[in-house]
Amino acid sequence: MVGExxxxxxxxxxxxMTSLKEAQSIVxxxxxxxEEAELLQELHLKQQTVLVCPExxxxxxxxxxxxxxxxQYLFKGKISAVLHSDLVLTFGVWLxxxxxxxxxxxxxxxxxxKPKVVYMHPIEDRVLHSDITxxxxxxxxxxxxxxxxxxxxxxxxxxxxxxxxxxxxALDIGYLSAESNVGEEELDAVYELISESGAVSVIxxxxxxxxxxxxxxxxxxALLERYTPxxxxxxxxxxxxxxxxxxxxxxxAPSGETVGYExxxxxxxxxxxKQVCTNPDIDSIEALNALGRLVGDAAEDISAYSRRLPKDKxxxxxSAEDVKQxxxxxxxxxxxxxxxxxxEIEELPVYDGAVIYTYETTDRVNEKETFKGILSGSxxxxxxxxxQDGERISFVIDGVxxxxxxxxxxxxxxxxxxxxxxxxxxxxxxxxxxxFSRLAFENTNNQKIGNNxx
Numbered sequence: 001m002v003g004e005x006x007x008x009x010x011x012x013x014x015x016x017m018t019s020l021k022e023a024q025s026i027v028x029x030x031x032x033x034x035e036e037a038e039l040l041q042e043l044h045l046k047q048q049t050v051l052v053c054p055e056x057x058x059x060x061x062x063x064x065x066x067x068x069x070x071x072q073y074l075f076k077g078k079i080s081a082v083l084h085s086d087l088v089l090t091f092g093v094w095l096x097x098x099x100x101x102x103x104x105x106x107x108x109x110x111x112x113x114k115p116k117v118v119y120m121h122p123i124e125d126r127v128l129h130s131d132i133t134x135x136x137x138x139x140x141x142x143x144x145x146x147x148x149x150x151x152x153x154x155x156x157x158x159x160x161x162x163x164x165x166x167x168x169x170a171l172d173i174g175y176l177s178a179e180s181n182v183g184e185e186e187l188d189a190v191y192e193l194i195s196e197s198g199a200v201s202v203i204x205x206x207x208x209x210x211x212x213x214x215x216x217x218x219x220x221x222a223l224l225e226r227y228t229p230x231x232x233x234x235x236x237x238x239x240x241x242x243x244x245x246x247x248x249x250x251x252x253a254p255s256g257e258t259v260g261y262e263x264x265x266x267x268x269x270x271x272x273x274k275q276v277c278t279n280p281d282i283d284s285i286e287a288l289n290a291l292g293r294l295v296g297d298a299a300e301d302i303s304a305y306s307r308r309l310p311k312d313k314x315x316x317x318x319s320a321e322d323v324k325q326x327x328x329x330x331x332x333x334x335x336x337x338x339x340x341x342x343x344e345i346e347e348l349p350v351y352d353g354a355v356i357y358t359y360e361t362t363d364r365v366n367e368k369e370t371f372k373g374i375l376s377g378s379x380x381x382x383x384x385x386x387x388q389d390g391e392r393i394s395f396v397i398d399g400v401x402x403x404x405x406x407x408x409x410x411x412x413x414x415x416x417x418x419x420x421x422x423x424x425x426x427x428x429x430x431x432x433x434x435x436f437s438r439l440a441f442e443n444t445n446n447q448k449i450g451n452n453x454x
Contacts, residue, residue, distance in 0.1 A: 007392040016262070017290050020334060024049040024256030030059075030238035033267030033279055034315075035288060035305040037240070037247040040261070042295040042308075048253045055099075055237045057252065058209040060245035063234060069222035071338035073313070074331065077201065077226065078273040082109050085231060086197035087133075089118040089190070091150070091221075092143060093128040093205030094435075099238050099360050100206060102272035106235075115199060118190055120146065121207070122436070123357060124413050134189060140416070140436045141349035142180035144213040147220040149176050153187040154194065158227050167342045181350040200230045204239040210347055210434050212349075226338070236272055238351055243270035246313045246331075264288060267302055268323075274331040276297045276315065278302075278323055332387055354385035354439045358397060361420040375404035377417030382408055384415045385439060395441035398433050 020026060026040060043049050067073050079102050082088055088110060097103050107127055110117055116133040119125055121183060122140045122396055138146045149220055152168050160168070177184050202224060208217050225232050236242040244250075264287035268276050288305060289298040299305055301320045309315035314331030322328055356375065375393070384391065389408045394401060402419065412418075417439070 010094075017294055019259045020261060020291075021294050022257070023259035025052060025251075025254030025258040026261050027052045027254055027258060028261040029053065029263065030236075030241040030244055031265065032240060032244065032261070032263040032278070033265065033269055033288075034240065034243040034247060034309055035267035035302065036263060036291060036315040037244045038305065038308050038310075039288075039291045039295060041248045044249055046295055050255055052251055052254045053248065053257075055206075056241045056244040056248070057250040058214065058251055059206075059234075059237055059241045060248075062209040062214050062218045062244055065218035066222045066225070066234065067336060067381055069219050069338055069340050070225040070341045071335060072225070073334040073336055074274060075204075075232050075234045076230040079109075079233055079235075079271075080273055081199075081231040082106065082115075082201045082203075082233075083113060085113075085115050085199045085201040087116040087118065087193055087199075088201045089120065089194075090203045090205065091120045091146070092207035092208065092211075093119075093203050093235060094121060094357070094359070095119075095125055097206060097359060100235050102238055103236060104273075106203065110239065116193055116340045118193065120150075120176065122414075123416050128412055133193065134186070136182055136186055136190070137414075139179065139181045140351040140355050141434075142182075143208055143211050144216050144220075145176040145180040145348045146182055146347060147208075149173065149180065149182055149184075149187055150190070150348065151220045151223050153191050155223060155227055156191075161340075162229065164223065165341055167340070171345070174186075176345070176348070179350075200228075202230045202232045204232065204234045206235070206380070207435055209234075209237060212434060216345070218341060219340065223340070233272060236270075240269035242274070243276075244269075246270070247310060254340075264291075268328065270331065274333075276328045277329065278326055278328065288335060294445075305323060351436065351438055354381055354417070355436055356395075356397075356419045356439050357435050358419040358421060358433075358437065359435055360420060373402065373404045373420075375402075375406045375417050375419050376409045376412065377406065378412040378414060379408055379410070380413065381415045381417050382406070385417075387440075391443060393441040393443050395439060397437050426446050 017342050026049055030321050040051055070266065094101065095107055110128055110131060114131060117128060117131060118134045118136065119132045120136040120138060122138060129172050152171055204221060208214060211217060226232055241446050265282050266288045268278050271277055283302060285299065292298050302323045303318050303320045306318050306323065314334060316329055318328055387405065387406045393406060394403045
């Protein structure tokens with residue numbers, strides 16, 4: 001039985017369905033359930049509706065490229081296997097990223113089990129602190145070069161196919177090392193740490209999925225999946241980014257009349273361990289049926305929709321009784337043909353001066369704080385950007401204007417400031433863009449200060 005609130009919610013979704021049916025494009029977040037994703041996909045197939053989910057699209061493209069080299073449709077690693085790892089290497093993972101729900105699980109494991117940790121990122125960590133064994137601080141934008149350096153050193157003793165061997169030998173190690181600010185001695189130290197360890201986990205993060213050279217990075221890192229015994233996890237960037245990436249045909253951007261779809265959060269999702277789990281509102285079928293009717297269907301329980309999920313992607317048949325469990329089953333890994341063609345690594349980008357890191361967060365301190373917005377940076381950043389603590393500025397990223405009050409954070413170091421955003425509806429391009437950008441801003445007197453983004 002649907003309660004009063006459930007009835008109101010279903011009525012709201014019935015009302016919203018009219019605009020969805022007429023829309024040429026539907027934009028949604030990576031929090032929708034597998035069943036919602038499947039119904040939207042059926043709508044896409046039925047009337048060619050363009051589906052846009054920026055976070056999931058970048059992740060989907062990365063995983064597809066990764067799979068083309070690894071020979072597996074999905075990465076084989078699990079977050080749960082980190083529990084038994086002697087060494088954990090993270091690359092492109094910002095440990096304060098709360099949009100990635102498995103991040104808190106990962107951080108708890110690292111704090112409690114205390115394996116050796118190699119942390120690779122442009123921003124110094126404020127979560128693990130002294131628990132980090134080796135910090136490799138690479139230059140912003142140089143991830144393609146860092147991936148090449150990392151793979152080259154970790155596979156140097158492996159017997160590789162001729163075409164891969166030739167690609168590794170063609171790398172300009174001296175140039176990549178100099179431009180990325182990752183010394184060859186640092187990489188040798190990583191190799192030694194791994195050689196001395198038993199089980200090794202490699203955690204790949206969101207910074208890499210949204211990088212302009214994400215495809216190259218995915219190809220390189222997939223070689224580790226293929227030729228090492230490492231437990232490799234491509235961390236999902238949001239609640240059900242993995243499920244959506246497997247189910248939906250996603251576009252880069254909307255076209256024509258566009259409508260935003262708000263998730264009813266009914267159904268299942270896929271976690272970082274590739275397990276199909278149930279959302280809390282599993283019994284609220286009415287809101288899901290409102291979407292189902294758009295494709296000419298309705299159901300009495302969630303399992304009827306769950307059974308429609310693509311079997312060729314590892315989903316299984318379930319019953320109405322099954323959905324009462326919190327975790328249903330693990331996706332079956334699918335093999336596929338693998339090839340390796342690496343483009344020549346061109347000049348690595350240079351991000352001089354003050355840089356900001358834009359990320360989405362669900363943390364809202366209070367209405368006043370959220371309204372005015374905070375850009376947090378170190379004293380070093382303040383000097384580089386010629387900013388004063390408390391100064392109010394505005395700047396534009398991917399067509400979105402931000403107004404922020406700059407605050408010095410004494411715990412931060414370096415010339416990268418943190419720019420949290422609270423609304424995924426701000427801009428599809430913003431959410432799917434590389435998180436780092438040069439800062440060019442105006443103060444309250446409209447005097448231009450800072451670095452141009454050219």
